[in-house]
Amino acid sequence: MTETCLDPAVPLRGQIAVVTGAARGIGEAIAVRLARMGAAVVLTARDQARLEQVKAAIEQLGEKAIALPCDLTNDKAVAALGDRVGREFGRCDILVNNAGVAVLRKPLVDLPGVGKNLVEHPFMFVGWNARPGAFRSELRVDRATLWVMQWGLFGKGLFATNGAAGNLFIRTDPRLDRPDMQFTCMSGEVSARELWFPLIGKKPPHTLGAGLSMIKQDSRGAVWLRSAQVQDPPRILFNLFQEKSDMDRAIRGLKAIREVYGREPLRSLVADETLPGAKIISDADLEKFVRDTGAITQHAVGTCKMGIDGDPLAVVDGSLKVRGVEALRVIDASVMPDVPGGNTNAPTIMIAEKGADLIRGRTLPRAEL
Ligand SMILES: Cc1cc2nc3c(=O)[nH]c(=O)nc-3n(C[C@H](O)[C@H](O)[C@H](O)COP(=O)(O)OP(=O)(O)OC[C@H]3O[C@@H](n4cnc5c(N)ncnc54)[C@H](O)[C@@H]3O)c2cc1C
Numbered sequence: 444m445t446e447t448c449l450d451p452a453v454p455l456r457g458q459i460a461v462v463t464g465a466a467r468g469i470g471e472a473i474a475v476r477l478a479r480m481g482a483a484v485v486l487t488a489r490d491q492a493r494l495e496q497v498k499a500a501i502e503q504l505g506e507k508a509i510a511l512p513c514d515l516t517n518d519k520a521v522a523a524l525g526d527r528v529g530r531e532f533g534r535c536d537i538l539v540n541n542a543g544v545a546v547l548r549k550p551l552v553d554l555p556g557v558g559k560n561l562v563e564h565p566f567m568f569v570g571w572n573a574r575p576g577a578f579r580s581e582l583r584v585d586r587a588t589l590w591v592m593q594w595g596l597f598g599k600g601l602f603a604t605n606g607a608a609g610n611l612f613i614r615t616d617p618r619l620d621r622p623d624m625q626f627t628c629m630s631g632e633v634s635a636r637e638l639w640f641p642l643i644g645k646k647p648p649h650t651l652g653a654g655l656s657m658i659k660q661d662s663r664g665a666v667w668l669r670s671a672q673v674q675d676p677p678r679i680l681f682n683l684f685q686e687k688s689d690m691d692r693a694i695r696g697l698k699a700i701r702e703v704y705g706r707e708p709l710r711s712l713v714a715d716e717t718l719p720g721a722k723i724i725s726d727a728d729l730e731k732f733v734r735d736t737g738a739i740t741q742h743a744v745g746t747c748k749m750g751i752d753g754d755p756l757a758v759v760d761g762s763l764k765v766r767g768v769e770a771l772r773v774i775d776a777s778v779m780p781d782v783p784g785g786n787t788n789a790p791t792i793m794i795a796e797k798g799a800d801l802i803r804g805r806t807l808p809r810a811e812l
Contacts, residue, residue: 456481458770459532463515464541466493473539478506482537485528486510536769540673552767556756560748561664562782564625564740565683567693567733569700570632570652571713578606578630579649583639606630611703612658612784615695621784623659624696626703650717653704655696656740658784661686666746683737693733694726742787744779763798774798 460477464470466488478484478501486494486501486508494510501508513524528535535551573579581590581601593600608630612622632652639647664682669675684690697719704713715721719732747765750757757766759778765771776791783790800807 454481455537455770458482458536459485459528459534460537460539461485461487461528461535462539462541463487465497466490468541470539470541471497473541474508475501475504477537477539478508479504481506483507483509483532485532485535487513487515487524489514537771552765554758554766556748556750556754556758558666558746559663559756560745560780561666561679561681561743562660562662562745563664563681563683564656564658564742564782565660565689565693566657566738566740567655567697567736568632568652568718568738569655569697569716570650570718571704571716573649573651573712574714575649578651579639579647582631582637582647583641587638604630613699615692615699623657623692623784624699625656625658625785626696626700627654627656628709629653651713652718653700654740655693655700656742657689657692657696658782659692660782661688663745681739681743683739684733690730690733693737694729697729697733742782744776744782744787747773747777748780749778750780762801763794772798772802
C-alpha cells in the first residue's frame, strides 16, 4: 500500500496529509514526498525548529505545509492536535504515523469492523504407524542420497514431491452443498525430515499421517492493538472451535479420515493409529484431542472484510476502497469476507490483480465462456 500511495502517478492535490515524526528521518522524507505529490502536509513532531526547516523546504518546492509542534508522548497534546486538525481542515485524508501514537483520538472514520471477523482454517494432524516400505525408510542416508541424485539429474523420483501426496476435499455431512474439510495425505509425517544414519542414529519409526484443514469455519476471532506503540506486536485471538458447529465438524472430519485410511489402498499401508490413537473414540475424547492439538493452517483472512452498504462490519467496498475514506484501498487477504474453501494464496493474488486494475482504471474484456 505504501508503495502504491507514494507512486508519483497517484495525484494527491487537494488532499490533507498529517505526518507525525516529520522533523527528521523517514518522517521528513515521507512528508516531502507527499508534498511533491500535491498534498497539503501537516508536519508534526516535538522539535519546532526542525519542523520549520522541513516546512520551508516544502514551500521552496512550491507546495503547502503547516508545522504544528506537538509532544507526541503526551496524550493531551495529541488530543489537542487531533482537534486542531479537525477544526482547521475538517478532515485528514492521509495519516502517516511515524511516532507510533494514536494521533487522532476521535477517529475521523470509525470502522468497527477493522480487526474483527478473523477467520482461519483450523488444522488437526492424525498419524499411523506405517507398515514397512513407507517413506520414512527412504530417509536412510544411502537411499536418500540416491533419491536426491535422481531428483537433481532427472527431476523425478520420491524426492520430486513435497510429501503432500494427495489432497482430498470432502463433505463431512451429505447435506452440505460443498466440501467443508480438506485432507492432506502425507507420505510421511511432519517430523519426518531428519536423515537416518544406520549404526549411528536410532532407527526412526515408520509413520505416516494426514493433515485435516477445516475449510469452513463459523467461529470468528479478532486482531487488535496491544498499545499505541508501533513496536508492540498486536493481540491475535483466533477463537478456533468456539462455535459448536465447528467442533462438530472437526469430530466428523476425524471420523471421516479414519474411514478413508481404514479402506484400501491405504489400509494395507498403515498399522495402528498413533494420533489421536485407537482408544480415542467417543465424541468427548475426540473433542479433547481437537482442543489439545488443534492449530491453524496459516490461512488467516477477513479482518478488513469487503461488504455491502449497511453491513456494520464492512471495512472496504466492492472496489476495495476503505469506507468513508476517499483514497485508500486495502488489497490483501484481509478483505475476504469469509475464508475460501481452499488455500488462500491464489485468491490473494487474484485480489491483487483486480486491485491493480481498479487503481489503474482498467477493465478487462469479458471472459469468453
Ligand atoms: C507458513 C505459511 C505457509 C503457507 N502456505 C500456503 C500454501 O501452501 N498455499 C497457500 O495457498 N497459502 C499458503 N499460505 C497463506 C498465504 O501465504 C497467504 O494467504 C497470503 O500470502 C496472504 O497474502 P497477503 O498479501 O494478504 O499477506 P502477506 O503475503 O503476508 O504480505 C504482507 C506483506 O506486507 C509486508 N509488511 C508487513 N508489515 C509491513 C510494514 N509495516 N511495512 C511494509 N511492509 C510490511 C510483509 O513483509 C509482506 O510482504 C501460507 C502462509 C504461511 C504463513
